[in-house]
Amino acid sequence: MPIDTIENTAKQLVLTVQDYSLFAARAFTNLFTEPRYLPDFLIQSDVIGFGSLSIVVLSGLSTGGVLALQSAATLSAFGATAVTGQFVSLTMIRELGPVLTGVMVSGRNASSMASELGSMVVTEQIDAMRALGVDPMRKLVTPRIFASISMLFFLTIVADACGIAGGGLVTVFMNHQNGTQYLDKAWECLRYPDVIQGLVKPLFFGYILGSIGCFYGMRTTGGTQGVGRSTIQAVVWASVLIIFVDFLLTQVLLTLFPPL
């Protein structure tokens, strides 16, 4: 019956949201009580942070370059090509830097977390860990989530810098404009609220990608096929949630720091 299907789907959705909320809250509160697994946090920070550096640098450079190309074409119609630096810098720092980095890193790491933990679930390694008296939430989930948060913060700064540099390269070598003017405008337009917006968002996005990746990994069922399914769900939901939460955060941050 179609009504039953809708009802069951709605119930499943509510149940999943409830499970995720409890899971994410428990992973967060684990940070404030012993035992803490610092070596695991450092290993995950290396995997997520250094491992994602190349894709963040490349995507940052390309996005900054594209922004400079597109904006120059539009701005030249108004004789305002001089503000290309301002446009690239504000767009990268306030929006594209955090969101793009979040989505890129979730594509790489939420999937990796879901598949790694999912494989451990289906091969009973998680049960073995519990049977050995070790809490997998503390040992596996909490270090991954906090490594995601801290590394996404720094990766966003890298992406912002690369985006501005990419825009600068395009401005100088393709649009044949003045590089000093570009950098001067890019720097001059920035206010503290812009920087705060750009640095608050990756904290939330890191939490989302880490918790979603681990959540779908830890609730994997159905063998290797289930691992594949969890991986897809983790990437899709992490990306969608990052974009949705970006919308909410932007609303809140614009209320807190209204534009001049």
Place this chain on the structure above:
Amino acid sequence: MNGTSASAQPASFQSSQLPASASDAAADAAPVVAFRKVSIAFDGPPVLENISFSLAPAETRILLGPAGVGKSVLLKLTNGLLRPDQGSILLFGEEISHMPETDLFPLRARTGMVFQEGALFDSLTVRDNVAYQLIGERVPDDQIDRRVRKVLGFVGLEETFSLYPSSLSGGMKRRVAIARAFIRTPELLLYDSPTGGLDPVTSTTIIELVMKERDVYRTPSLLVTHRLQDAFTLCSHRFDSERNRMVPLPEGETDPNTTFLMLEGGRLIFDGSLHELLHSENPFVREFLE
């Protein structure tokens, strides 16, 4: 359910080994594990229904039954990896069916569990797998190495110290899993089909290890298997520490502390000794034995 009293045993199967006083003491002592009317279901009919039994100190209980009957579920209920829908489970005298997960970890740390496929951590070496709990307890490295080498020696795998699980055979993985379960000298051992899918020679090696742990350390254990041969070997042999191998008990004798449980359709249909099992009138038991 068949009775558990060992009355009127024919001469062909006499329980032996322990002096009567030791056997009585084991039976009188508080059980290490006790199930009371335990039931569990997963989105469907009950997997286990109204299960009651207990495991006394120094006792080995062999859980028999065909594949998919709920044997592994029962084992996971024993140390709280799964929670029952109904009934109560006592582990080391503590009720665990509603115990918070955080309180269960210390109890589980006193228990060794061998999983069906070994469940070794594939990103860690054999040394780190076996020493997993010790590393967590921040035991000094030299002490860890010494204890790991000793327990690997116990299972006959000293040479695998630095290898990764991916380079081990199925039987070796199972033995490393046994070493991991043994390293902290647990107060209870749970074996989930330790010989499943292995060749007869490797199976015998594994059963010999289980027997060694039973007879040398007298650790109470719950062993799941669907291989009657393994179960009967455990009953009819003892481990000879001097010769470092298992030897058959005298003709007609069985280990008195090794008893049987049998599951069918989610229900416990047999609880008793080897003698009682062999003379059971239950049609399913008869079919299973034949």
